Amino acid sequence: MLYLASKSPRRRELLMRLGIDPRLLDIDIPEVRQPGEAAFDYVRRVSREKAGAGLLGIAGVPDALVLAADTEVVLDDEVFGKPVDSDGAVRMLSRLSGRTHQVISVVWILSAGREAQAASVSDVTFAALTPAQLDGYITSEEWQGKAGAYAIQGRAEAFVTRLDGSYSGVMGLPLHETAKLLGKFGIDVFAGAKE
Ligand SMILES: Cc1cn([C@H]2C[C@H](O)[C@@H](COP(=O)(O)OP(=O)(O)OP(=O)(O)O)O2)c(=O)[nH]c1=O
Numbered sequence: 721m722l723y724l725a726s727k728s729p730r731r732r733e734l735l736m737r738l739g740i741d742p743r744l745l746d747i748d749i750p751e752v753r754q755p756g757e758a759a760f761d762y763v764r765r766v767s768r769e770k771a772g773a774g775l776l777g778i779a780g781v782p783d784a785l786v787l788a789a790d791t792e793v794v795l796d797d798e799v800f801g802k803p804v805d806s807d808g809a810v811r812m813l814s815r816l817s818g819r820t821h822q823v824i825s826v827v828w829i830l831s832a833g834r835e836a837q838a839a840s841v842s843d844v845t846f847a848a849l850t851p852a853q854l855d856g857y858i859t860s861e862e863w864q865g866k867a868g869a870y871a872i873q874g875r876a877e878a879f880v881t882r883l884d885g886s887y888s889g890v891m892g893l894p895l896h897e898t899a900k901l902l903g904k905f906g907i908d909v910f911a912g913a914k915e
Pocket residue numbers: 725726727728730731747751770789790791792793802823865866867868870871872873890891892
């Protein structure tokens with residue numbers, strides 16, 4: 721049985737695209753980068769902690785696999801998580817405007833006896849945003865709950881002049897890497913296996 725340790729509706733939708741309908745685990749991990757912690761190490765750690773918290777929540781369930789992921793936006797080695805309010809969103813989007821940033825997603829699968837992980841790093845280039853575009857985007861509220869204050873799967877795709885990497889990875893769950901990872905645990909998404 722596959723459990724998804726995530727509150728993100730996007731991650732569930734993306735897993736369902738692979739034909740998997742996971743059980744959901746509600747986890748809440750503090751996302752705080754340690755001083756001196758490299759951006760990539762931070763994303764890996766948080767992803768691992770989410771999976772670990774999920775596994776704790778179902779301790780004793782036989783054959784359980786827990787999948788979790790973390791996605792962060794990185795610019796100039798600064799990690800942009802989810803903005804706390806609209807001012808924070810304006811600050812992040814103003815920084816991303818006219819520049820190329822990285823989106824790092826790490827997927828982690830954990831079972832009682834085994835774990836494996838995969839990462840996806842994408843380069844995303846934004847056009848220079850006009851004040852009107854920025855205002856309009858803030859009003860749309862699509863930035864809420866999204867790393868870097870944007871969702872590529874919505875209006876913000878119109879900001880993107882170039883994407884070098886994984887679209888699903890930017891959205892929160894890189895499907896190529898996830899399918900490969902599931903294969904290591906005996907779940908072949910192309911064989912129609914559901915769990
Ligand atoms: C950059 C980007 C991020 N996002 C989302 C994916 C993630 O939900 C979120 C990044 O925050 P995360 O901390 O990775 O995930 P989350 O808090 O939403 O969910 P959970 O920890 O319970 O799994 O940003 C998009 O939906 N589209 C995008 O284009």
